[in-house]
Amino acid sequence: MKKIVLLFVALVLIIACKSQSVTGTKLDMKKEVAIKGDWVIASVNYPGSQFIKVTSFNIEDSKCFVGSEWSFVSNNNKGEMRLTKEKCSGYNTPITWYINKEEKFVVKFLEGVKAKKMDAGYVLNIDNITENSFQLVDYVNVEGKSTKVVYQFNRR
Structure with missing residues (x-):
């Protein structure tokens, strides 16, 4: 009987300690299907953008x-x-992405590495999804303050 009780307690502790991460694998398939296709970033907006430089995704301005x-x-x-703007790096990479049940957009830039070997990625909020547009929202630290960076996507 003691063994059964100890096994039960151990099982409860294992289940209770299981972490819930925003990068979990439960997917929001409805939103994923809504954004499938080809898109272009129409604008990147944040307070002070005329004075402050933000490096997006540790790639480029x-x-x-x-x-x-x-x-x-x-x-x-x-x-x-693909970055296509003149005077910029011309960066191009495969990505892996998904939207989890917490409505977070998770993206990894693969840069020649297989997805299962890439452990670094970005978690952003996804907002205002319509048939022809959506927004990804990131928060960056600017002078000790959390600053909202909004990437406006429009369907191509």
Whole structure:
């Protein structure tokens, strides 16, 4: 009887201690299907953007993302991102992405690495999804304050 009680207590502790992460694997398939296809970032807005430089996704200045092309495939959660603006790096990479049940958009820039080996990624809020547009919202630290960066996507 003691063994059964100890086993039960251990099982309860294991279940209770299981972490709930925003990068969990439960997916919001309805929203994923809504954003499948080809998109372009129409604008990147944040307070003080005329004075402050923000490096988006540790890749390039946020202004370089205006006009960038994004492709989202919902059936396998893969895609591609291309920076196309002149005087910018011309960065191009496959991505893996999904929207979890907490309505967070999770993206990894693969840069020649297989998705299962890439452990770094970004978690953003996804807002205002319509047939032809949506927004990704990131929060960055600017002078000790959390600043909201809004990426406006429009369907191509």
